[in-house]
Each structure stands twice: as C-alpha cells, then as structure tokens.
Amino acid sequence: MKITVTTERPEANKVIAKIVVAAEEVNKAIDKTYKDIAHRYNFQGFRRGRTPRPVIDGIIGKQAVMAQATNDLLTEVEPQVLDDLDLVAIEQPSFGDEPALVEQGNDYEAELTVTVMPECELESYDAPAINMPPQEATEAEIDHQIEQLLSYQTTFEDDDTDRACEAGDVVSCDIADKEGAAHLAGKNRTLSLNPAGAGVPEQLVNGIIGMKAGETKDITWTVSHTHDDETIEHTFSVDVTLNSIKKAVTPELTDELAKNSFGFDTVAELRDAVKEEIEEDKVNSLPRLKEDRAVEALGEQLVLEELPEPYLNQVMNDLANEFLQQLQSQGMTLDMYLGARGLKTDDFMADLRRQATDRARQSLALDALAKKLDFVATEADVIAEITKAGVDNVKDMFAQLKNEGRLPAIREAIRRSKAVDWLVENAAVTEVDEIAERRAAAESEEAEEAAAPEVTEDAE
DSSP states (O other), rough: OOOOOEEEEEEEEEEEEEEEEEEHOOOHHHHHHHHHHHHOOOOTTTTTOOOOOHHHHHHHHHHHHHHHHHHHHHHHHHHHHHHHOOOOOOOOBBBSEEESOOOSOOOEEEEEEOOOOOEEESSSOOOOEEEEEEESSSHHHHHHHHHHHHHHOEEEEOSSSSSOTTOOOEEEEEEEEEEEEGGGGGEEEEEEOOOTTTTTHHHHHHHHTOOOOOEEEEEEEEEEEEETTTTEEEEEEEEEEOOOEEEEEEOOOHHHHHHHHHOOSSSSOOOOOOOOHHHHHHHHHHHHHHHHHHHHHHHHHOOEEEEEEHHHHHHHHHHHHHHHHHHHTOOOOOOHHHHHHOHHHHHHHHHHHHHHHHHHHHHHHHHHHHHTTTTOOOOHHHHHHHHHHSSOHHHHEEEEEEHHHHHHHHHHHHHHHHHHHHHHHHEEEEEEEEEEEEEEEHHHHHHHHHHHOOTTTTTO
C-alpha cells in the first residue's frame, strides 16, 4: 500500500506518525468493503456478491460501511507504519478514539500514536570489567562439590546439649491439632526451623524457635486473604511438644566410603572424577555466565531513573509466561510451586518485578550500546534468524512477519544480540576462585562471632 508517513516525538517514549493514504488506496479499501459485505450477507432479490452499493447503503447504512472500510484500512496501515519506521510498540498503538471516516476519491489522513521504549544513554560505553571463575576446576570447587555429595550421607542424631533451638536447627516434635491444623499434626515430626521452609507455616516455625527439649507450647496464628473484595481470616492452633534438637552428622570421607558410596577405590580417584565433571560443566556454563555478567554490568551503566510502566509490565508478562511454561513442562502449577517452597503470592510477584526491572534495564542498555556502535539488523540478518528457526518457507514467513508488523521486534533482538557479542568479546575478565573467597569470608565471619564477647541482660 502506498502511504506517506512523517513523524514527531513530543515525548521521550511517544512517536506520532502522521499518515496520508492516497485516494487510489482509499477507493480500493472502500471497494473491498462493499464486496465483503455483498458476499457476507444474503440480500433479498440479489445473488450473493451482486448487491449494488445503493442497496447496501440503504439497508446497512453508508456511514456503517465507511466505518468498516476505515477500520480495515487502518488495520492494514498500522503494521506497515511500524515496519517502515522500525518501531517496537510497548503498548497497543492508537489512532485515537474516533478516527475520521474515509471518503470516496479523497486522500485519507490519520495519526498513529506509538508508545516506544525511551532512547537512553550509558554512563560509560567501554566494555565492562567482570570477574569469572577459572576454566580449570579449583581445589575449593572440588571440595565444595564433594561436600555436596557427602551431604546426601548426612544423618541426624539427638543433640544432648541443654539449649533452646534456633533458626536453622532440625528438630523432632509432636504436633497436636487444636484448630484447623490437622494437616500439620503428627508424632515425632522432623522439621527444619527455616522460616522459608517448604510446606511449614512461618508462624509455626517462629513459635517453635526458642523452645527446649521436653517443653510444650501452644502456638496460634491467623492467615488472611481477600476474596471478592472481602477479607477472610483463618485461625490455626496447635500444641507442640519438642522432643529433641537434632545435630547433623556427616561421615568422614575415606577410601572405604568413596568405594562403598560412590564407586571409586580411593578418595583421590573420586576427586579426579569430580574435577573432570566440573570442568566438563564449565565448557557450557562459563560462556553463558560470561554473557550474563557482561550484560548485568552494562545494565548498571544505564542512565534512567524510572522505567516506563508499560514496558516493565510487558517484560514481567514475558518472564511470567517463561516461568509458567517451565512449570508446565515439569507437570507443576504455580500454586504447587509456591506451596512447595512456602512462598506467598505477594513475595513471588515482588521478586518477579525485581527480575523484570533488571532485565528491562539491561535490554535498554543493550539498545543504547547498539546505537552507539552503529549496529544494524540487515534483511540478510533477519532472513538468517528466520532460517535458524527451521521454518519451511523462509520467504513466506518473512512476508507474513512484515505484514503483521513483527519485523521491528526481530531487528531489535538482532541488534541486541550483536551488542551482547561485542560485550563478550571485549569484556575485561579477571579470574577469581569465587568458591574459595566465599569460604574464606564465611570462616572469617564465624571467627568474628566466636571472638565477640557474650552479652548478658545484666551487662551494662
């Protein structure tokens, strides 16, 4: 379709496209609408498809026909405008509440408002400096992996010390239901006192923390939720008797354990196998990690105080759909996932928003870098991208994407991909044994806590 488009950007994230459709194209649109109506409806006295225009105007109304022709014309124009201007809309583009109706033999003028992402700047366009684990497995990484393996051999024994249980302890307790908590009742129940523990109410965990072996305590809590704008409260009450506090006992790694539990004759052979496994995993994981860290570092250079809410919502929806598809592939629902991890819906949504904010800022930073480095997405790039998707007819798919106004989003993704490739190639990398650093930091913190003087209530 032959159209003329001029643009202006009155706001940072708004583009107004002023469109002029030639009278010739307007006439074609009107002709098509009359033909469609003549074929769609059966007008008495006329064969389907042969009804004259005056008859259609008299029965349906000329204004209704022109309204339909206008709608059809604008529906066809919109993707062409987006493609011609290479615009990716973050909200549904709008021709306004009441666009003017087309008229036979006249040019048609309209304005399309497109909300787009803001054009941003970076504090620095230099390739970032990032830390990366070494390609070879370190002794700390091997130790960490073996400790993970040994954790599966861990057993729990009664801790005979006379102390109150603390957050993080594992305890054995009897739970008697008093109100609404039959699903929690049981003898010698083993619980991990982690406030975020799976399947155990946080209020129950917090109530048990501080108890000693042999102590019985009534614990009551209330849970509220909203249904049809009405707040509904549920009260739960249990009697808890703490039987014992458990201590984890992890076996010492010996040649015998290596052989009996892991199938290696010696500890040295086990360590060699773990080393090889870590390094094989790094072949695939390190390139992805380098890309993630380079993009994350770039995102921190973005100069933008607040993200456009429509774009943030769009990214949140994309993340949510990705996550739900992953759950579905595992045969899980969101409710099952939240319940298994003891998560509240509000906490999940808050975390999703944080992730979306990070991803959105990183995407805008990649756009800024691509613009600065003059990265473009050629037609050959787009065709290559479509080909990679394995479609049967690349030419037809290209035409379909163009007609639907979806090529700008593909071009945007290609430019971002080129920016990512540049980051990965140019990032300044410092190799760091991160596992060793974390272990040293944890040991230092433990030493500081052990050296700290004990504070009593009588201390002044």
